[in-house]
Amino acid sequence: MLKSDVSYHKKRNERDVTSPYDSTMHKVPVKFTKNYLQQFIGFIFSDDPTITRMHLNNLQKLLNIVDATPYEKDVTMYARFWFAKRALDARISMGTINRTSLISAAEDPNEPECKNIIKYLDEYTDKNHEEIQYTIKLIETLLQHAYLFYYRDKLFDSFSDINCGDYLNMEESTNKIKTVIGNLLTDIRKSESKASMSTFSLEQDVMEPFVEETIKNAADDNLALMTGVRALNDMLSPGYLPGRLYMWLGVTGGFKSAMLLYSCYWIKAFNRIQPRRKPTARPTVLYITTENSVEESLIRLFNLSTSTEDIKDFTPEQAIELMRKQGGLTLEEGETNIIMKYYGNLEISTSDLYTIIDEIEEDNNEVIALVFDYIKRIRSSEPTQDEIMRLKYASNEMKDLAIRLKIPVITAQQINRAGNMAIDAAHDAGKEDLGKMLGRGNVAQAWDLLENSDWVGVLNVENERSTGKRYLTIKELKKRYKTMTDQLYINHPFVEGSTIMLVNDVNLDHSVSKFSLASDLADMGNEFGLHGAHTRKPRKQAGEQEEVSEVTRSFSLNDTLGADLVTVDD
Numbered sequence: 001m002l003k004s005d006v007s008y009h010k011k012r013n014e015r016d017v018t019s020p021y022d023s024t025m026h027k028v029p030v031k032f033t034k035n036y037l038q039q040f041i042g043f044i045f046s047d048d049p050t051i052t053r054m055h056l057n058n059l060q061k062l063l064n065i066v067d068a069t070p071y072e073k074d075v076t077m078y079a080r081f082w083f084a085k086r087a088l089d090a091r092i093s094m095g096t097i098n099r100t101s102l103i104s105a106a107e108d109p110n111e112p113e114c115k116n117i118i119k120y121l122d123e124y125t126d127k128n129h130e131e132i133q134y135t136i137k138l139i140e141t142l143l144q145h146a147y148l149f150y151y152r153d154k155l156f157d158s159f160s161d162i163n164c165g166d167y168l169n170m171e172e173s174t175n176k177i178k179t180v181i182g183n184l185l186t187d188i189r190k191s192e193s194k195a196s197m198s199t200f201s202l203e204q205d206v207m208e209p210f211v212e213e214t215i216k217n218a219a220d221d222n223l224a225l226m227t228g229v230r231a232l233n234d235m236l237s238p239g240y241l242p243g244r245l246y247m248w249l250g251v252t253g254g255f256k257s258a259m260l261l262y263s264c265y266w267i268k269a270f271n272r273i274q275p276r277r278k279p280t281a282r283p284t285v286l287y288i289t290t291e292n293s294v295e296e297s298l299i300r301l302f303n304l305s306t307s308t309e310d311i312k313d314f315t316p317e318q319a320i321e322l323m324r325k326q327g328g329l330t331l332e333e334g335e336t337n338i339i340m341k342y343y344g345n346l347e348i349s350t351s352d353l354y355t356i357i358d359e360i361e362e363d364n365n366e367v368i369a370l371v372f373d374y375i376k377r378i379r380s381s382e383p384t385q386d387e388i389m390r391l392k393y394a395s396n397e398m399k400d401l402a403i404r405l406k407i408p409v410i411t412a413q414q415i416n417r418a419g420n421m422a423i424d425a426a427h428d429a430g431k432e433d434l435g436k437m438l439g440r441g442n443v444a445q446a447w448d449l450l451e452n453s454d455w456v457g458v459l460n461v462e463n464e465r466s467t468g469k470r471y472l473t474i475k476e477l478k479k480r481y482k483t484m485t486d487q488l489y490i491n492h493p494f495v496e497g498s499t500i501m502l503v504n505d506v507n508l509d510h511s512v513s514k515f516s517l518a519s520d521l522a523d524m525g526n527e528f529g530l531h532g533a534h535t536r537k538p539r540k541q542a543g544e545q546e547e548v549s550e551v552t553r554s555f556s557l558n559d560t561l562g563a564d565l566v567t568v569d570d
Contacts, residue, residue: 027067028149030142037080039135041117042124044087047097048132050277053209055136056092058191062143063088065150079113129279143191151184225273225369225408227266228504229492231513235476236455237484240267240369240408244454244481245399247375248412255459255472256412257292258300258500260373263410265305267369268336269328270506275366276406283336284365286357290377294342294555300500301338305329308498331557337365340555349379350397357405367407372398374412375449392448399452413449415458432518434462436475436489454480462491464517470494471517472502491517 032040040059043051063085071077083106090105091097099121107114127135158177224239233239240246240263250256264285267273273283289297302311302319306327311319323329331337339360348356357367372378380393391413402409450456456478463470471491491514495501505512 026150026153027069028065028146029070030062030066030146030149031070032066032077032081032142034077034080036138036142037077037084038120038124039138040084041080041087041121042127043132043135043139044084044091045097045099045102045121045125046127046132048127048129049279050129050132051136053092053212055139056088057209058143059139060088060092061191062139062146065143065146075113076116079108079111080117082108082111083114083117140191144188147184147187147191151180151187154180225267226270226506227263228270228506229502229513230505230508230511231485231487231490231492232474233506234485235457235474235479235483235487235490237479237482240410241481242406242408243403244408245395245402245452246408246410247395247449247453247456248410248459249415249456249477250412250459251415255461256414257289257297257373258304259459260371260410260412261287261297261300262304262502263369264338264371265301266504268338269305270504271336272334273336273368275368278361278364278366281361281364281366282334283368284360285336285338285369285371286360286367287338287340287371287373288343288353288356289340289373290343290345290347291373292342294340294553297340297342298555301329302327303498303500304502308495308501329557336368337557338555339365342553345377346379349381350394350401351381353398353401367405369407370401370405370409372409372411376413388448392452395449395452399454432462432465433489433491433516434460434473436473450478453478462517464491469496470499471514473517487515489516490514 040063043059044056063081068078068081071081086108087102087106090102094101094105096102103118103121107118155177158173158180161173161176224241226233226239227236236246248256248259250259264287267285275281275283287297292300299311302323306319306322306329307314314322329338341356353370353372357370360367375391375394375398376387378394380390381397382389382393384390384393398409398411401407456476458475458477460473460475461470462473471493473489473491476488493503493512493514495503503512
């Protein structure tokens with residue numbers, strides 16, 4: 001190789017413009033205010049549960065990147081910068097938020113200003129959830145700005161080489177600039193909170209926070225939303241879980257809408273929920289109906305939660321009092337709200353769901369579950385005139401919403417005509433356990449509904465011939481995750497004399513579900529006796545018509561809305 005070539009390659013190796021950011025090689029002139037540094041200190045010492053390892057890593061990268069030289073002439077700034085940096089390094093390396101340990105690691109005995117920092121530490125850490133979220137966004141913005149400074153210099157060097165003709169060929173210069181820009185975009189993407197749990201790799205700054213957050217979520221009993229039926233909780237294993245799409249199938253008039261409404265009620269009645277994204281917000285179940293009006297849904301909620309009698313037999317005041325006291329539909333501090341909204345057939349698309357949820361959460365609510373009645377009556381964000389493709393896209397998009405918002409999405413769909421005919425024929429022939437006859441081939445319109453769902457169950461209502469008792473039969477068709485039971489078929493009793501109110505057995509010492517209606521098998525008490533009630537934190541005790549032209553479009557457990565809606569029409 002010629003001497004000039006050796007010099008050229010040596011020079012290129014000394015300043016490799018394509019390498020990702022290395023804080024040991026280059027500092028950037030991003031300046032902090034004193035208030036920023038005090039925010040960082042409060043953030044480092046905060047025990048807010050929404051602060052993840054990824055957020056701490058972002059702040060560590062920022063403090064490592066920034067040139068601290070300008071602060072050397074200002075003792076208050078210099079002391080706060082290094083106090084924050086040492087405390088943060090200790091929190092990440094030791095995995096602790098113990099104040100004494102962090103102060104011990106951060107304090108410099110030779111720096112008198114540290115005493116002032118410790119003196120006002122309570123003030124720095126006295127931040128509410130919204131202020132913590134603001135700090136997270138501030139750190140993210142400052143880090144991205146720091147990356148821009150660094151890669152600005154890289155790009156300037158690359159373009160200078162082009163101006164001077166200092167490159168081997170055009171392809172090399174183009175690839176060099178593409179690589180620099182690619183590294184910039186990669187670093188910016190890694191710093192974004194919204195991407196923290198959607199991308200995994202074995203890189204240390206990705207793997208460590210991802211595994212930490214995954215284990216924390218897996219160990220959090222608060223994530224599973226239990227129903228009032230022990231055997232169903234075991235089938236769901238152990239309840240409705242965030243990030244999953246649940247699909248209920250059924251014959252025409254086969255309890256699908258009631259099951260969706262029941263899911264709202266169960267989540268409200270049998271779970272004590274601590275919001276995860278906004279700890280001070282009210283946990284809220286969002287029920288969107290595109291088939292029955294809000295008034296119809298409210299009547300059903302009354303009958304499944306409160307009384308088997310007709311709501312028209314009560315005054316509005318009596319009905320409200322019963323729903324609050326007997327049905328458990330109260331709204332005290334920390335209790336879960338149920339918000340119902342009505343939209344017409346195909347009036348909204350899956351993308352509108354994000355807007356609806358955002359509007360609800362603006363009023364200090366946190367949507368913990370979305371229940372949608374039902375999937376055939378929503379447009380997909382991906383435009384199509386084909387119904388099968390629309391169902392495919394809509395189920396994909398609902399699954400994506402569940403993952404992005406970390407909530408369960410629960411919806412329903414009818415079985416096909418062949419399934420309805422099979423049930424009718426078996427019933428006429430005097431057979432029992434009719435729900436067992438339904439399978440995956442009975443999914444109406446779109447096989448992709450099965451493919452895109454995490455859990456699928458089929459419903460049927462049947463009378464036990466030997467006793468005349470009414471049962472809801474549930475058959476599991478699909479489960480994409482680890483199961484708690486091998487039982488795929490159950491029969492659960494209705495309250496005597498009711499066509500909609502089920503027996504809630506989650507707070508009993510045994511299950512009242514049955515394996516079969518066609519045999520003398522005992523109930524499931526022994527099989528499910530220890531399940532359901534012991535897989536969750538302690539929970540509280542709790543006891544299809546044509547559309548009309550004008551409907552009430554929303555309902556909440558808020559006292560005013562409740563009083564307006566509980567009315568009697570002749």
